Amino acid sequence: MARVIIAPSILAADFTRLREQVKAAEVGGADWLHLDVMDGHFVPNMSFGPGVVEAVRSCTALPLDVHLMITDPLRSIADFRKAGADLITVHLETSPHLNRTVAHIRESGARAGVCINPATPTALLQDIVGDIDLILIMSVNPGFGGQKFIPSSLRKIREARALVTAARRDVFVEVDGGIEPANAASVVDAGANALVAGTSVFRQPDIGTAIAALRRAIAVSA
Ligand code: DX5
Ligand code: ZN
Numbered sequence: 001m002a003r004v005i006i007a008p009s010i011l012a013a014d015f016t017r018l019r020e021q022v023k024a025a026e027v028g029g030a031d032w033l034h035l036d037v038m039d040g041h042f043v044p045n046m047s048f049g050p051g052v053v054e055a056v057r058s059c060t061a062l063p064l065d066v067h068l069m070i071t072d073p074l075r076s077i078a079d080f081r082k083a084g085a086d087l088i089t090v091h092l093e094t095s096p097h098l099n100r101t102v103a104h105i106r107e108s109g110a111r112a113g114v115c116i117n118p119a120t121p122t123a124l125l126q127d128i129v130g131d132i133d134l135i136l137i138m139s140v141n142p143g144f145g146g147q148k149f150i151p152s153s154l155r156k157i158r159e160a161r162a163l164v165t166a167a168r169r170d171v172f173v174e175v176d177g178g179i180e181p182a183n184a185a186s187v188v189d190a191g192a193n194a195l196v197a198g199t200s201v202f203r204q205p206d207i208g209t210a211i212a213a214l215r216r217a218i219a220v221s222a
Contacts, residue, residue, distance in 0.1 A: 028208030057084030140177030149178030161191025
């Protein structure tokens with residue numbers, strides 16, 4: 001199996017030392033950086049917008065994986081792309097005209113991802129899987145870092161992997177929420193090949209050691 005992507009989420013980083021922490025993640029072996037954008041409307045929390053994405057862009061060469069938890073993503077795609085997003089993921093729940101939104105992301109030059117909440121059936125991705133680069137399975141209800149992994153997410157990861165296999169396309173299956181060394185292997189075994197990790201990377205004594213612990217945990221599955 002190809003290398004599993006580890007994408008630390010800067011939501012859990014110390015924002016007073018963002019450059020230093022981003023560098024530590026890069027040096028410590030992160031593959032992508034995950035940036036959680038929240039509008040206080042689609043999710044009950046606010047985080048940051050394109051300005052912070054641009055600031056992170058100036059600190060690192062790593063691909064930026066931007067997760068838009070916002071009610072009207074179509075309106076902001078160009079701004080996030082301009083800020084340096086390499087991959088832009090929108091929520092299926094926010095996008096009634098998902099093909100249009102995905103096409104818009106692609107036209108901006110970014111790769112396109114679609115995310116589903118824990119209560120959204122995986123089957124709803126069936127007619128979009130042929131047009132996207134990444135499926136993001138939420139394994140917590142979005143809005144906050146540091147929540148517990150919802151076990152039924154494992155079934156959804158398996159379903160997402162089956163959709164990708166049936167579509168015969170190279171689409172990442174990424175998982176977001178509550179990922180730690182103790183559950184990382186089961187998530188990869190279920191079919192994930194990209195892991196978002198906030199608390200288990202940035203809220204640990206050493207960022208590089210924390211990434212290495214995740215990598216070790218999945219080494220047996222890979
Ligand atoms: C949740 C965000 C996640 C979050 C993950 O709304 O989408 O990316 O930062 O944080 P942990 O790994 O702490 O659950
Ligand atoms: Zn996220």
